[in-house]
Amino acid sequence: MNIKLHVIGTGYVGLVSGVMMSYLGHDVTCLDTDISKINQLKKNILPIYEPKLAEYLPALVKSGKLRFTSSYSAELQNSQAVFITVGTPPLPSGEADLQYIFTAIDNLCEWIRDDCLIVIKSTVPPTTCNRIIDYLNNKNLKFSVASNPEFLREGTAVDDFLNPDRILIGTNNKQAEDLLKEIYRPLTTRNIPLVTTDLVTAELTKYVSNAFLATKIAFINEMANLCEKIGANTKELSCAVGLDKRIGREFLNVGPGFGGSCFPKDMLALVQIATHYQCNFQIVNSVINSNYQRPYDMVDKIHYIIGNDLHNKVISVLGLTFKAGTDDIRNSPAIKIIEILVDKGANIKVFDPVGMNNAKKELKNVFFADSALSACKNSDIIIVATEWSEFKDLDWSLIHRQVKSPVIIDLRHILDGDMLKALGFKYCLI
Numbered sequence: 001m002n003i004k005l006h007v008i009g010t011g012y013v014g015l016v017s018g019v020m021m022s023y024l025g026h027d028v029t030c031l032d033t034d035i036s037k038i039n040q041l042k043k044n045i046l047p048i049y050e051p052k053l054a055e056y057l058p059a060l061v062k063s064g065k066l067r068f069t070s071s072y073s074a075e076l077q078n079s080q081a082v083f084i085t086v087g088t089p090p091l092p093s094g095e096a097d098l099q100y101i102f103t104a105i106d107n108l109c110e111w112i113r114d115d116c117l118i119v120i121k122s123t124v125p126p127t128t129c130n131r132i133i134d135y136l137n138n139k140n141l142k143f144s145v146a147s148n149p150e151f152l153r154e155g156t157a158v159d160d161f162l163n164p165d166r167i168l169i170g171t172n173n174k175q176a177e178d179l180l181k182e183i184y185r186p187l188t189t190r191n192i193p194l195v196t197t198d199l200v201t202a203e204l205t206k207y208v209s210n211a212f213l214a215t216k217i218a219f220i221n222e223m224a225n226l227c228e229k230i231g232a233n234t235k236e237l238s239c240a241v242g243l244d245k246r247i248g249r250e251f252l253n254v255g256p257g258f259g260g261s262c263f264p265k266d267m268l269a270l271v272q273i274a275t276h277y278q279c280n281f282q283i284v285n286s287v288i289n290s291n292y293q294r295p296y297d298m299v300d301k302i303h304y305i306i307g308n309d310l311h312n313k314v315i316s317v318l319g320l321t322f323k324a325g326t327d328d329i330r331n332s333p334a335i336k337i338i339e340i341l342v343d344k345g346a347n348i349k350v351f352d353p354v355g356m357n358n359a360k361k362e363l364k365n366v367f368f369a370d371s372a373l374s375a376c377k378n379s380d381i382i383i384v385a386t387e388w389s390e391f392k393d394l395d396w397s398l399i400h401r402q403v404k405s406p407v408i409i410d411l412r413h414i415l416d417g418d419m420l421k422a423l424g425f426k427y428c429l430i
């Protein structure tokens with residue numbers, strides 16, 4: 001059965017969810033108050049870089065099953081469910097800022113029909129849905145509210161949407177549950193697990209999942225520090241440890257620390273939630289502190305290799321986004337490392353295959369090269385900060401001839417160290 005839906009917010013989650021729910025057969029209107037984004041989308045231009053998404057957009061728009069708008073209007077009266085996917089950034093305290101959620105709710109209420117289901121897909125602290133219900137009740141409005149947290153990752157969002165490990169829906173009434181089950185039926189008929197819970201359990205599950213994944217990363221990064229001192233091979237260690245099914249290989253890749261718009265903010269929000277309920281979260285706090293320290297450790301390593309005085313040193317940084325496959329630089333460890341190095345007086349040359357435009361808005365006093373090769377010219381040290389696969393395929397022999405000093409520090413463990421050493425590079429891992 002095709003269902004009429006609105007998706008509020010066309011960011012990394014809203015746009016993917018809107019496009020893909022339309023692909024599942026529903027009639028979807030994506031609404032964002034950012035007019036420039038909507039104007040681009042109306043011309044079939046994606047305002048974000050997300051692999052595969054562009055393959056779906058034009059045909060769905062042409063078929064009339066996917067529409068874009070920048071205004072809350074009477075068109076909302078057609079919708080049976082409205083998914084809210086606006087941002088929930090951290091306040092200075094770390095608590096999630098819910099202002100965008102409540103603004104969206106205020107705007108919606110004027111238009112949606114009485115039986116419309118409001119679905120919160122944004123990551124929100126437990127009890128938020130109940131708070132929304134109380135807020136609506138105080139205005140004498142009786143809309144149903146459901147929680148449907150999203151687990152997709154940037155860079156693989158389309159595949160993650162179509163093949164999730166689970167779909168999670170939190171509801172407090174059967175009609176809401178049934179409608180959400182119907183919306184996801186094209187996926188659940190393929191045996192994708194659908195978990196139903198109450199509202200607060202669904203909301204908390206999202207934070208616990210992100211916190212567990214972030215903990216795995218911080219844990220292996222800490223172990224990598226020991227590997228380096230002892231002379232153990234971190235990559236082999238991660239593989240061997242991860243082969244234990246109880247542990248699992250995923251999220252054991254050593255790197256410069258976790259970044260992105262979610263892990264860092266959700267860890268802070270979880271601590272705030274725990275504190276509110278007088279729970280002392282020692283593990284989560286340690287993970288936050290350990291990850292905060294990580295870029296500084298990376299800079300110490302650079303000092304160790306090329307000396308304490310960074311003035312007159314040319315440092316080439318390959319990769320600016322918080323991970324490969326996205327143009328998102330929010331909380332990117334690469335950006336943090338560069339900022340620390342700039343403060344120390346280093347000359348920084350940078351290149352990223354898709355993140356340059358976003359980085360230009362953020363980074364000051366660095367040289368933006370137009371290719372990886374050009375970024376590496378006359379370099380004293382090359383830092384690989386994001387795991388873009390194209391960095392593996394660079395002409396390293398040519399780069400070797402053009403650097404001042406042939407040193408590479410591979411923060412992502414993606415390059416072929418033996419090949420680079422054979423070319424004459426000093427190849428360092430973390």
Ligand SMILES: NC(=O)C1=CN([C@@H]2O[C@H](COP(=O)(O)OP(=O)(O)OC[C@H]3O[C@@H](n4cnc5c(N)ncnc54)[C@H](O)[C@@H]3O)[C@@H](O)[C@H]2O)C=CC1
Pocket residue numbers: 008009010011012013014031032033034037085086087088100103104107121122123124150151152153154261262
């Ligand atoms: N980025 C990701 O990969 C994932 C994010 N999440 C969660 O999803 C939520 C959204 O995250 P992103 O998509 O990254 O955010 P984003 O910042 O990319 O997009 C949010 C969008 O909402 C729009 N917006 C804000 N207020 C609005 C309003 N009142 N009406 C209509 N549009 C409005 C903004 O213009 C923006 O386009 C957050 O809670 C996040 O934690 C969950 C899973 C994955």
Ligand SMILES: O=C(O)[C@H]1O[C@H](OP(=O)(O)OP(=O)(O)OC[C@H]2O[C@@H](n3ccc(=O)[nH]c3=O)[C@H](O)[C@@H]2O)[C@H](O)[C@@H](O)[C@@H]1O
Pocket residue numbers: 123150151152153154155210213217250251252253254255256257258259260261262263322323324
């Ligand atoms: O709530 C969210 O926003 C999303 O957050 C993460 O997705 P995302 O941030 O897009 O990307 P990840 O692949 O999880 O990477 C996060 C960070 O951890 C780092 N990472 C990841 C895996 C690893 O083994 N090592 C590692 O350092 C990445 O480089 C990146 O900086 C979760 O994986 C998603 O399930 C969740 O929906």
